[in-house]
Structures are given as structure tokens and as C-alpha cells.
Amino acid sequence: FTLEQPDGNETTQLFMRGDHHHNYMQGANGFGVVKDMDGWYMYADIGGESSGLKVGVHDPESLGLERKLKALATLSQDGNTQLCSYEDPQVCSESEEHSRNLQEQTQRMIAVKNEIRNIVVPIRFCDHLERELPSVSELDTLFNTIGGDAKFAPTGSLKDVFLSNSYGKLVVQSHVMDWVNVSNTEAYYANGQSGGGRVLIEAFREALDQIEDKMSVKELQSLDRDSNGFMDSVTFLVSGYGAEWGRTDCYGTDMKSRIWSHRWTVPERITWKSRKVKRKKKGESLKLGQYIVTSALWGTCDAKIARLVSLSHEMGHILGLKDLYDKKLNDGGGVGYYDLMSNMWGSDYSGFRPPYVGPWGKMQLDWASSKQISKAGLYTIKPSADWPDFYTINEGFPYGEYLIIENRQPLGFESHLDQGGLAIWHIDESSDFQTNNGHPWQDGWPENGNHYKVALLQADRLYNLERGKNRGDASDLWNE
Numbered sequence: 001f002t003l004e005q006p007d008g009n010e011t012t013q014l015f016m017r018g019d020h021h022h023n024y025m026q027g028a029n030g031f032g033v034v035k036d037m038d039g040w041y042m043y044a045d046i047g048g049e050s051s052g053l054k055v056g057v058h059d060p061e062s063l064g065l066e067r068k069l070k071a072l073a074t075l076s077q078d079g080n081t082q083l084c085s086y087e088d089p090q091v092c093s094e095s096e097e098h099s100r101n102l103q104e105q106t107q108r109m110i111a112v113k114n115e116i117r118n119i120v121v122p123i124r125f126c127d128h129l130e131r132e133l134p135s136v137s138e139l140d141t142l143f144n145t146i147g148g149d150a151k152f153a154p155t156g157s158l159k160d161v162f163l164s165n166s167y168g169k170l171v172v173q174s175h176v177m178d179w180v181n182v183s184n185t186e187a188y189y190a191n192g193q194s195g196g197g198r199v200l201i202e203a204f205r206e207a208l209d210q211i212e213d214k215m216s217v218k219e220l221q222s223l224d225r226d227s228n229g230f231m232d233s234v235t236f237l238v239s240g241y242g243a244e245w246g247r248t249d250c251y252g253t254d255m256k257s258r259i260w261s262h263r264w265t266v267p268e269r270i271t272w273k274s275r276k277v278k279r280k281k282k283g284e285s286l287k288l289g290q291y292i293v294t295s296a297l298w299g300t301c302d303a304k305i306a307r308l309v310s311l312s313h314e315m316g317h318i319l320g321l322k323d324l325y326d327k328k329l330n331d332g333g334g335v336g337y338y339d340l341m342s343n344m345w346g347s348d349y350s351g352f353r354p355p356y357v358g359p360w361g362k363m364q365l366d367w368a369s370s371k372q373i374s375k376a377g378l379y380t381i382k383p384s385a386d387w388p389d390f391y392t393i394n395e396g397f398p399y400g401e402y403l404i405i406e407n408r409q410p411l412g413f414e415s416h417l418d419q420g421g422l423a424i425w426h427i428d429e430s431s432d433f434q435t436n437n438g439h440p441w442q443d444g445w446p447e448n449g450n451h452y453k454v455a456l457l458q459a460d461r462l463y464n465l466e467r468g469k470n471r472g473d474a475s476d477l478w479n480e
Helices: 070-075 089-113 136-144 158-165 186-190 199-213 217-221 308-318 359-364
Strands: 014-018 023-027 032-035 041-044 050-054 115-124 171-176 233-238 262-265 273-278 285-287 290-295 391-393 401-408 421-428 454-456
Touching: 089 115, 089 262, 089 290, 115 136, 115 199, 115 308, 136 158, 136 171, 136 308, 158 171, 158 308, 186 199, 199 233, 199 273, 199 290, 217 273, 233 308, 262 308, 290 308, 359 401, 359 421
Parallel strands: 115 171, 115 233, 233 290
Antiparallel strands: 014 023, 023 032, 032 041, 041 050, 262 290, 273 285, 391 401, 401 421, 421 454
């Protein structure tokens, strides 16, 4: 996106980096951006303050500004925290363990049943009663219509995304409910934290109480296919614009007063509990566990229906996939637009074309396996958009470290990929998730041992992903 400077000129292209826990604004050149007291968007210095260099006017790199983002990431949180960060440690520990357990149970369930049932609950805040919003029919098209719809889902539906990624092994079947009005305003639930914290859970509990009144016991029970006492997947669609867009929306609401899209697991002690459905053996109520929350709208103006990218990324989390962007908010870019769990926006940033899950993630979910290469030879490999065809190379690597070879082509949801070719992935199962980017321009590398757990070995050898120079380009995949 771009923003207007006080003189009426637009900034260069900007991005929001991070998630609902920690986030900040960044220029396309990789430098952090802050707004100064006079309303100018400025490049940030090492301390996260204005450097005096205006975005769209000055070139921070040529003027010697250091690209230090850790300090900025710390300063820019400004209360935009996750639920656990201000609760007692026991609640945080309970939520994290609860989340792992539910994701593992979900993975076991979909491996057997090949389906996950997702209830979609559209929530309208009390100050949005007059807003134009997508209809239930339009939302159902976005979630469920095979092949999509020219107007509402031109590249396909959420169901299509996961049918394609899983090679037909997983059906995401969504039941879209009517819009539910809740008692408080968008700003109340955002709580100055973009929806971080327990206040947002109040909206979920109120909405589910209303939804429960409209559903039979049998319908409610069908939402817990693995019989663990928790609904398998709940997607809340809110009537406000997503905070992840960064800029103030057309109603004058800033990002801290809107909801940032995310997936989370509600700690059991504060979650919603059904009044109708009890488990036969234990007598416990059906409960809310994992949820997705995202906007029903696209952008920060008008009433355009949401697009696939955010929904797809967060559903990946429901299934147990981990984020593959740089988790420490270093200057790196994770694996860029080569994986849904890294840069969900894809190569064209349209929102219609979420990247495919990479081969490592597909293998984690048993959607694919690989053939091992142990000797030199001539091998053929089919495009991964259509075929679960992958090779691994373990030879010469320590235990738990290996390469995955993939044939990535501009097909399907990635029809706008800059350039097709072989994607060569380096995997280190012993490494922390995407916390240590390493590259030849880094002090002490390679002796420092820094590398991502999941990394794309770029053919141009420029390490642009690790250096945060871009999110992918035409020279990353191997063609020679």
C-alpha cells in the first residue's frame, strides 16, 4: 500500500511486517518506517525513531542509514500483544499446550476422515449496523464453491485452495451462518491492541451464544468430528477492515482500533462453552478451541468481499502448519512467496492467488511423500501444482538435515509466478523455526551456523530472501 504525506504526495510502496503479536511498517527497500510528530512517514533509525529521511523523497541506503529492524519491532508493539503476554504464565503455558494438542488431534482426524468442518460466524459490531457487508450467499461462494465465481472468488474458493494443495485429500467444508450483531464497538473489542487480548473473546462468546440458539444439537455435534470436545474449526469474520493493512480506513479508524487477522487457541478457563451439547462420557460442554478471525472485507475502503490469502494462511495454522516468515522480525524475509505460511500475498499481491504450501509442509500433513536420491543420474519430476512429486537428498548432511527438490511452475493458484523452475529447499529439523537468517553479507557467517529451519536455496546466490531484499523474484528457481 501507499500513504499520503502531508504535502499531498504518495509514499513509495509500503508493507506491514509481522503478525498480531508484533508488527511494524516497512518500505519495499527493507527499511523500517515510522510516522513523526508532524505526520510525515519517515525511515526509522537504529532506535526506532525518525531518521529525518522522508519516505518517497530520500534514499536511506545511499545516505548510510542502517537497516536495523529489531529495535523498531520492539518499540512498535505499543501494546499490540497476544493474549498470553499479559496474563499469568500459567494461562500462557496452558494455551500453548492446548493449541499443540488440538492441532495434533486435527491432523489425526483429517488423515482419517479427509474433511474438516469449519463453522463461519460473521460478526457485526454495534457501530457498523449501517455498513454494507457481503451477504451470506456471497460468503458461502467464497468458502465453498468449487471453481469459484467470476465476481466473488475468481480464482477459486477456500475449498479449492486446500483440495489443490492436498491433491484431493482434504475437503474444507464451511457452514456459513447469518450475520450476528454483538453489543460493543469495533474499537472496544480491538482494545487499542488490534484485537490482542481477552476483550475480543467477549465478542466470540456472545456470537456463539446466538448461533447456538439457531442450531440443533445434532448440527452442533457435527462440528466436533474427532469427538475431543472442541469444535474442529471456527472462522469469525468481522465487519471492520483488517488491521494488517496498516493505514487508517475510510471511516477514520486506525489499525490499533481494528482487528488483526490471526489464528489462536482460547485458554479453556475463558472460552465459550455450549449450553446444549454435553459429551456423553465426561459430561463436558462442547467448547471453542482453535479459531480464525479475519475481516469479511478486502482493503480499507468500500464493501469488497474478502479474498483468499488471509483465510488460506490462517486455515493452514488450524491444520498445524507453522509460520515460515522470519519469526524474530530480523531483516530477513523467510521463504517469501514460495510458501503460503511465509508471504501469503503471493507473487502478484492481488489477494486472489495464495501461494502453495511448500513440500516440507505438505509432507508434514501427509499430503505428499518423497523419493530419495542416493546416486547421480537423470531424474524426471512433475510440476508440484498438480502432482505430489518430490525428491529428497540426505547424502552428505547430518541427521535431520536434507534437501527437497520440487518442480515449481506458474500453474493453478500460482499462475502469476515470476518464473518456473526447480525449487531446492534446505531443511534442518534441529533448527528453531525461522529465527536465524544467515547469508554471506552477515558478520561471522557461515561459522555462526545461522540458517532458517526451512530455506529456499536461491539460484542467483544473492540470498535476497534471507537479506529481506525482496519476497521472491524471477532468478530464484533453478533452470540450468
